[in-house]
Amino acid sequence: MCQLEASLESLHARVAHLKGSLQSFILKLENEHDRLTWPSVLDNFALLSGQLNTINKVLKNEKTPSYRSQVIIPLLLSPDRDEELVKLTEQRVPVFSHEIVPDHLRTKPDPEVEEQEKHLSAEAARIGPEVAQKQIQTLNKLCSNLLEKLNNPRDDRDSESSALRQNKPSFNPADTNALVAAVGFGKGLSKCRPPGSVPPGHPGQPTMSTGPTLQQVTIAGTTGHQAGMGGQVAQQQPGQPGKMPSSIKTNIKSASASMHPYNR
Numbered sequence: 001m002c003q004l005e006a007s008l009e010s011l012h013a014r015v016a017h018l019k020g021s022l023q024s025f026i027l028k029l030e031n032e033h034d035r036l037t038w039p040s041v042l043d044n045f046a047l048l049s050g051q052l053n054t055i056n057k058v059l060k061n062e063k064t065p066s067y068r069s070q071v072i073i074p075l076l077l078s079p080d081r082d083e084e085l086v087k088l089t090e091q092r093v094p095v096f097s098h099e100i101v102p103d104h105l106r107t108k109p110d111p112e113v114e115e116q117e118k119h120l121s122a123e124a125a126r127i128g129p130e131v132a133q134k135q136i137q138t139l140n141k142l143c144s145n146l147l148e149k150l151n152n153p154r155d156d157r158d159s160e161s162s163a164l165r166q167n168k169p170s171f172n173p174a175d176t177n178a179l180v181a182a183v184g185f186g187k188g189l190s191k192c193r194p195p196g197s198v199p200p201g202h203p204g205q206p207t208m209s210t211g212p213t214l215q216q217v218t219i220a221g222t223t224g225h226q227a228g229m230g231g232q233v234a235q236q237q238p239g240q241p242g243k244m245p246s247s248i249k250t251n252i253k254s255a256s257a258s259m260h261p262y263n264r
Helices: 002-031 038-060 083-088 111-126 129-151 154-167 173-185 211-220 224-231 246-258
Strands: none
Touching: 002 038
16 A cells, blocks of 8 residues: 555656646747747657656556556545635636546546547458558658658758749740730731721721812812912811801802803
């Protein structure tokens, strides 16, 4: 009995050290995350890993009694608050009642966890040895490739990425040539015009005579006096396409009357 108590006290002390290390690391992560460096994080992980390995060694030691053969029996259950229990458990367990005892003194997993474990065990049993060996080899190959990439120097990875960027073209030569041909020579552009955009003089659109044209015809077919009159001919009024002003009609009649053979 003395050996059991001594081993429990030693195990309790080591677990307390592990708990203190965890609390210190969590405190650093919450309050000093902006100043925390990766080497310090690795040091904390190394400390926690060493303490866990020490606890495992203590449990596997030959001098340590087997805790599996020990049975814990609750002697007193009460729904009332126990201050001593609160102090020992750091306010995690306020009472030791019928609802809490099955959870804290459980020696087997929860029923749901047991069902999942049985399901996984059944699936593992259905896989043959050859299939399992192939899956193991594939997983080992993936892990080896990942470790090799992680262990490579950073310079090698940077050089490989730069080489890939240099070798991979960033443009399509065919698209570039088509764009140059379209801009320089109009190759591939559509020759159709939108409706209503027919240029003047097109066979499909009648050409309207303007004022200056009629004025020049009148001047060319009259004498000098009539030419002076023709110079005073007003331009065609805007907004009335195809309609000849009255002054132009008068000048044309005068020119026609002067050129008649009976008037000569």
